[in-house]
Amino acid sequence: MKLIMAIIKPSKLETVREALSGADVHGMTVSEVKGYGRQKGHSEIYRGAEYQVNFIPKLKLEIAVATAQADTVVDIIRKTAESGKIGDGKIFVFDLEQVTRIRTGETGDTAL
Numbered sequence: 001m002k003l004i005m006a007i008i009k010p011s012k013l014e015t016v017r018e019a020l021s022g023a024d025v026h027g028m029t030v031s032e033v034k035g036y037g038r039q040k041g042h043s044e045i046y047r048g049a050e051y052q053v054n055f056i057p058k059l060k061l062e063i064a065v066a067t068a069q070a071d072t073v074v075d076i077i078r079k080t081a082e083s084g085k086i087g088d089g090k091i092f093v094f095d096l097e098q099v100t101r102i103r104t105g106e107t108g109d110t111a112l
Helices: 010-022 067-081
Strands: 002-008 029-035 042-046 049-053 056-065 089-095
Touching: 002 010, 002 067, 010 056, 010 067, 056 067, 067 089
Parallel strands: none
Antiparallel strands: 002 056, 002 089, 029 056, 042 049
């Protein structure tokens, strides 16, 4: 099993969610996060004063999938979250040692 963590632009969430639903991915956790990479923030002007925005608002998606689905899920996220501009985000893939569904006690792939 794999845990896929993706950092994407907030405007891309619905597109990514719809594409993953079409690929039989049934669950994901979404968190609002702030951060920066090569983008390194930007300057904005508010009421005539310029200030630096060092942390850019993003969304973090966490998706647990069977190992066989991992490459497909990564490809879907990459294609649907891409705008071609700096700040599109990153995708990380981790090994997932164990999963247990609390309600039924199921473990492994059946718990996903």
